[in-house]
Amino acid sequence: MYQTITMKEKLLLLVKIVFPILVTQLAMYLVTFFDIYMTARYGTEDLAGVSIGSSFWVPVYIGLAGILMSITPIVAQLMGAKKKEQVKQAVQQGIYLAMLLAAIVFAFFYFSIDYLLAFMDLEPVVADVANRYIFAMSIGLIPLFVYNALRSYIDALGATRVTMVISLLSTPINIFFNYLLIFGNFGFPELGGAGAGFASAITYWLILAIAVWIIHTRSPFNSYGIFRSWPKLSLSRWSEISRIGVPIGISIFVETSIFSAVTFMLAVYGTVTIAAHQIALNFASLLYMLPLSISMGATILVGYEVGAKRFQDAKQYSWLSVGTAVTLSFLSACILFFMRSEIAALYSSDPVVVELAVQFLLFAALFQLSDAIQAPVQGALRGYKDVNITFIMALISYWVIGLPCGYLLANFTDFGAFGYWIGLIVGLTAGAITLSVRLLLIQKRISAHSTVQHYATK
Template identity: 60%
Template structure:
């Protein structure tokens, strides 16, 4: 990544890093979308089984893969500080950590999956499909986490177009494999929702294989010689990765798990309310890819500037990203407000669900505004390697403020299910305020440290 002097150059460089990340995130989101919608074409039990399996898998995956996101600021700092020779060692240590996490998830699932599914009150066929989907998926855990580390390495160099290419290549692979194993085409067995797990697992191996090939053969990655030297396990390096990564992973887990918790609490309402809530949440999650991508781009550019000790440039990038996110959130809010019927009709044709989904989407507007501040600031703070306070803020804002407020409003006021959405919005807003104060404090402290050195 080159040094950008003017604000115009910074905007251009930031946009060139951001756009491929956004396409990549939307592509990864599409894989889950393919699994759910294609399984639903077989039978409602397949749809339910994949939905349950995904709801169990996604918080675990996003939380634990969040640990590996620490590789991005670590590598970005090394590149910014012109310590290129240290990069392969840290990336390989990240791969060791990813293997350890993969084994941990596999063992955890082996001993707890039956217990969890059997205590959810599900029908026997749904349990069978959910378990089969997750077991099939488990064989792709290692390549998925390996890819997560290698993606962080590639993105930290500012070459996010490469990971965009990898993701876009994997989408047709995933679609074709889903078609084969879900519906029994091209000689494959018809496995329904379980087939979606097999398709995803094979896709993860393909993604990892493509990424390794690129790092071996393409410049500038091959110049680092990531796989040419055997490095012993360094627990000191693991400690650096985990000290930054665990708070990131926990922050992400607290955020994703609260939405899963609210969905479970929605079980007390009728089917129309549950379906409407799920449709609105799914669309809000889709729009969240915008601030999330900006967050990931900010980690890269801020990490580079801090590594090079250019504090003023890091600060400018931070506010550039937040401003860009706010601008896009206003556009998203307008989209939701003026096209609510069209958005709702993507998910359902049932008139009752259609109407209630539009009501929930009004609340989704306020999600956009809070996320537009909170997510980019989280990304900027990761670039500064400041993650512990962010983790505490996530815990407080989501689980101490958001969920209790939502429960009280839903239980003791006429708001009912809407009370949970107001609670979530309250938590997001509190987090945005706290993170804003933290960013201002860190920027001031870094500037003072530079002045005294």
């Protein structure tokens, strides 16, 4: 990374940082995307089971893995402040923490998933698929969490193209093992939805091996000696990672789990509704990788400028990220609106599922703008290491405003299942507004503090 002067230079650097992140996010998400897509081609009941399983898996994994995202602003600020000697310890302690988090998630699913599924009014075959899918995915927990820590380190050095290449390799690997294990090709067992989980777990182990090899052998990563001279556990470093990461993780959990909560609530509408809802959510989530990637780029660039005490540049990167995401979100909304029939037909040949999915996709198009604002604003706030208030705002927006609104619309109006999606739109919009106000206040406070310091030195 380097200092920029003009807005044109900033935009070019933003694109340079974000494009590889986008490709990386798409490649990583395509693991889940093809789990859903290929399972949908296998059968509606298996799709519903994987949908339920993913609704448990994704928020828990993403929420805890979000803690490791704190490594990015920590390393970015260390680099901006020219404290490179502290990078190694931060990353190594992050790897320790990643392994602990993986163990916690595994224990949670191992001891609780049977009880959680029993509370839901699911068809037995759907519950069985969900159970086996979650178990299979859990085999890949350790590599997935450790890779997230290593990826945060690589991205913080500005080498986002490296994680792009690694992640691009994950997609064909996952498709290949899905083909073998879901459908039972070339003599492999036909596992249906559970096969998608095993394929993903194998993929996670392979991409971790690739990442470790690159960091250990390639410049500039090997110069930091990440895998040499392992230190003892450092509670102070864990405290720093957790102080920034826990609010990030909880904030992400709050946002992603509301989609899972909607999936659970839609279970009463039957297997077809769950399948149609998952189709719309799966494709909308694919498009969400764009504002999410811009958000991650904003964290890196804002964190780097804050570390260098160039606060005006940090402010410009913040709003440049928002403007770019909003502009591109219009294209995403158009794709969802005008191609919703074709998108639904890609997933399923069941005409009832397709017809319902088309209607869900219409609502997915409506929350593209809110997503495009709240994601990069959150990324910029993480670059400032402002995470606690962000978590509270996200909690209120999604769970106090969005979900209750959806419940009321679904159960006391004629909207039915679609009421929950309207609630999602309301929650995301509330989040976009409140987080934007928070970013403005943070920047105003920093600007005032910088002005006072400037005159004090005269």
